[in-house]
Amino acid sequence: MHGAEAERPSGFTRREQQFLRAVNPAVHISEKETNLQQESAQSQTFSRKLRERMAVVEKQDWELWILALGMLAILAVGFFIVLLPPVFLSQGTIRVNARLSPQLLLGLLVLVMIFIAYLVHKQLRLRALRFQSISEAWNFEVAHMQSLVDPLTQALNRAALEEILGREIKRVQRKQSTLVLLYIDVNEFKAVNSRFGHLSGDLVLAEVGGLLKRCARGSDYVIRMGGDEFLAALLDTDLAGAGIVKQRINQKVEEWNQNSPLPGFSLGLSMGVQVFDGTKSFDEVLAEADAKMYAEKQNPPPAKRA
Structure with a gap:
């Protein structure tokens, strides 16, 4: 299971959005097109x-x-x-x-x-x-x-996923450069809300957002997808570079746990890494990164089990 995404007021997680698309895709597409048209009309x-x-x-x-x-x-x-x-x-x-x-x-x-x-x-x-x-x-x-920034975590929000990342994907395809997606989920986030309250849950999300931004480069993008899920878009990076970023994030998580403000809670992040493939749509690549993240959540590495 993911964290308590349903309890978060800041948006649907990717799995919830996939479910909504499956139930009524026409409504989802219509609302998305309406929002984009309104924003475009205001700008024009x-x-x-x-x-x-x-x-x-x-x-x-x-x-x-x-x-x-x-x-x-x-x-x-x-x-x-x-x-x-x-x-x-x-x-x-x-x-x-x-x-x-x-x-x-x-x-x-x-x-x-x-x-x-x-x-x-x-x-x-x-x-x-x-x-x-x-x-x-x-x-x-x-x-x-x-309007593209999540006020709680100071990471980019889903609107930025459509605008900024969409523009970067076109640049990657045009220049034949690389893009790696790092899909991230907070482990046992529901326990934070249940034991410490939603204010503590907001604190954890804000800390995770800041942690991810410090581990990414200035040219990368950190996006809050909704609930306790984040996406790091690593530009001009291969799998080896993404592995370094992932290792850096785990080290920062360990440092945070050594001075955790929540007694008895140990922060953990599940991460799925996927290279963007120009032959597939962005949603397909994002779904593959989400699946790898979920697989790591179900079967964490030995270091995380310890």
């Missing part, structure tokens, strides 16, 4: 609004530049109208005789100042719009990334 709507806003900002920016250049052109034309006649007439000196009242000079100065203030105001407004657009894009991306 946000991207479209962001593009529209940035287009408006760029248009207004160009209008300001055209206005400023037009004003400079008018001043330049007026300046040359005054200077060109004496130059062409080869006069040694340039004299400009004009009678301007103080009121007219003051009015021209006020108009120039108003024009400059208008340009500065518009530029500040455009800068604010740019900053708002960048902030919203950043907040959207942060919220999206947070």
Whole structure:
């Protein structure tokens, strides 16, 4: 038996999902497609609004530049109208005789100042719009990334399995690189909930999530599949490398048990290792890793029996 997955509020385990698919696969597929379509629609709507806003900002920016250049052109034309006649007439000196009242000079100065203030105001407004657009894009991306993280264990959740790992699988197939799946289950997890309560069960799950992340590389992915089951996706790794990671996890588990906060409970993990085969679907490879994990749970190695 697996741990007390049914008691966990954070999602179905893989075996429960397989059962639900077998009972009513149409409902499962429909719900999955609906969720993906909703997420895709939200992302497309946000991207479209962001593009529209940035287009408006760029248009207004160009209008300001055209206005400023037009004003400079008018001043330049007026300046040359005054200077060109004496130059062409080869006069040694340039004299400009004009009678301007103080009121007219003051009015021209006020108009120039108003024009400059208008340009500065518009530029500040455009800068604010740019900053708002960048902030919203950043907040959207942060919220999206947070939606892929399990809040209890800080590992990735099943949504990340569809998005991030799906993208990595395409990369592996394209570059002919390797991918090894390590399916992990907490042994006797039901006993933790029964003896120590669900808060202690949450503590164990959080500790396992952190332990797995410390044992994996930065390029690998640790995903909480639901309940007390985890998946480690080891990129660019072969079976020998996966064996090293598995050994490292067992060593960390032993260290944790030496300072266990739960008296009488010894943490144990069952792990199934399976190399991703491009000739099979991801679900088939995942099922093989799950079967190997379950086999190890039923017949643990001698070191774990001890």
